[in-house]
Amino acid sequence: MTSAVGAGVAAEFQELYGAAPEGVWAAPGRVNLIGEYTDFNEGFVLPLALPHTAVAAVSRRDDGVLRLHSRDVPGGPVRLDVAALEPGTGDGWAAYPAGVVWALRAAGHPVGGGADVHLASSVPTGAGLSSSAALEVVTALALGEQYGLGLTRPEIARIAQHAENAFVGVPCGIMDQMASACATEGHALFLDTRDLSYRQVPFDLAAHGLRLLVVDTRVKHALGDGAYAERRAGCEAGARALGVRTLREVGVAHLPESLGRLTDETVRRYVRHVVTDNARVERTIALLDAGDPRAVGPLLVEGHASLRDDLRVSCPELDLAVRAAVEAGALGARMTGGGFGGSVVVLVEDGVADEVARAVGEVFRVAGFAEPRVFPVVPGAGARRLR
Structure with missing residues (x-):
């Protein structure tokens, strides 16, 4: 090919x-x-x-x-x-x-x-x-x-x-x-x-009876214009306020103390997302190394909630795709990329992958959204x- x-x-x-x-x-x-x-x-x-x-x-x-x-x-x-x-x-x-x-x-x-x-x-x-x-x-x-x-x-x-x-x-x-x-x-x-x-990191989901789906919502909201730069600036402001070079230096164990030192609520939310998402990556790696990719599902859902509520880069189409996928039986799902449209990644048992894809398409149709493109991916x- x-x-x-x-x-x-x-x-x-x-x-x-x-x-x-x-x-x-x-x-x-x-x-x-x-x-x-x-x-x-x-x-x-x-x-x-x-x-x-x-x-x-x-x-x-x-x-x-x-x-x-x-x-x-x-x-x-x-x-x-x-x-x-x-x-x-x-x-x-x-x-x-x-x-x-x-x-x-x-x-x-x-x-x-x-x-x-x-x-x-x-x-x-x-x-x-x-x-x-x-x-x-x-x-x-x-x-x-x-x-x-x-x-x-x-x-x-x-x-x-x-x-x-x-x-x-x-x-x-x-x-x-x-x-x-x-x-x-x-x-x-x-x-x-x-x-x-x-x-x-070896990522053979098929060996575990799993599949990874991408849901392309086919939308991109204008709200995303400049939002990436604004969030980057907010993260940099948080690092300065905490006296560190980057937020990488803020450990999740000390997050409550760090957040308490921040007076700007928006910056506080950004910092919370970055620190907790770093921890989620490390937890995901530990699960993959242990041969337990199914347990990654809840971390995807948790990560989406953080992107939606703390970073505020989600949108109705992304939220609906995540919710519909999980309700239809997916192990987990979250938006991927910069947000305000774009795609959702879904971890699903192989036997219900088609059902999950149909469910997402149906809820989009009922909501009057553009028909999403759903396709499986393996690491290329x-x-x-x-x-």
């Missing part, structure tokens, strides 16, 4: 640019099992790579021109001058790969010759599944290999994150890019975002060269 996709994208590249590409690469989206809004607080996260990928056919140029084209967006190639790239010069989808080229040059890497790039992505956009990180990572991987930069996977993730932070203007943490760059098939990625150390491979 992957080789066929690579061949198709390569053929489209040749038709578009008049010559075969020098190579074809892929990078996946991700779904985060647990640990939300913790990565920019140097905390713990537990994502896994999706089988859905962004695929890039790429050839180097030597004239300083960057040409970007997407199968998924109408119109011809976007043509940019590599030397003129700076934050604010990109627009729409093209800002993500263009930002990577800018970030590579800003880091001193010799990619000024430019490139021809043709992209195609199966990662759902606006679903909280890191479609943007997939575009960034596949571009960084391809250019890193073509220009012989010798980048490690964490370095690729850092370049991709810098592109999104400084060029696109989204103050995201590094979880999405690390998951896309470093995940391995059949495993979840237990990532410590303080030092980028990670461990591949991280970024790699296809041909």
Whole structure:
């Protein structure tokens, strides 16, 4: 399947640019099992790579021109001058790969010759599944290999994150890019975002008679615009008030004492979420290491309540999907990603997975919401060269 996709994208590249590409690469989206809004607080996260990928056919140029084209967006190639790239010069989808080229040059890497790039992505956009990180990572991987930069996977993730932070203007943490760059098939990625150390955790739910579903609500509320940055600022304010560099340094055992020192109720809620979600990631890892993934279900529900009530990044569609899934027999469910729309992750016994999916669809229909897209996921491979 992957080789066929690579061949198709390569053929489209040749038709578009008049010559075969020098190579074809892929990078996946991700779904985060647990640990939300913790990565920019140097905390713990537990994502896994999706089988859905962004695929890039790429050839180097030597004239300083960057040409970007997407199968998924109408119109011809976007043509940019590599030397003129700076934050604010990109627009729409093209800002993500263009930002990577800018970030590579800003880091001193010799990619000024430019490139021809043709992209195609199966990662759902606006679903909280890191479609943007997939575009960034596949571009960084391809250019890193073509220009012989010798980048490690964490370095690729850092370049991709810098592109999104400084060029696109989204103050995201590094979880999405690390998951896309470093995940391995059949495993979840237990990532410590303080030092980028990670461990591949076996995640074979089928062996336990379980399945992981993603419910894409197909909605994205405008309320989410700027909300991520506001919550990041609130977390940073909490760390300053507590006299620590980041909220990672606040232990859950001392949380009541720490909260008592905070006078701003909003900041107090943000701090409570981050500290308790870090603890939930550690509890989840302990359960997976002990071979008891079923017991993770209640932690997902607990995590969703924290995102809904303390961080306040949920929305009616996400809350309904979680409630309907659990009432239909799921072991647990929670929103995943930045919130205000996007997706829910559901842990379910294999025998009732179809029933849970139908139940979620039915309650959405009754509520008058858009029909959700429900699909099973298994941990996919991280970024790699296809041909």
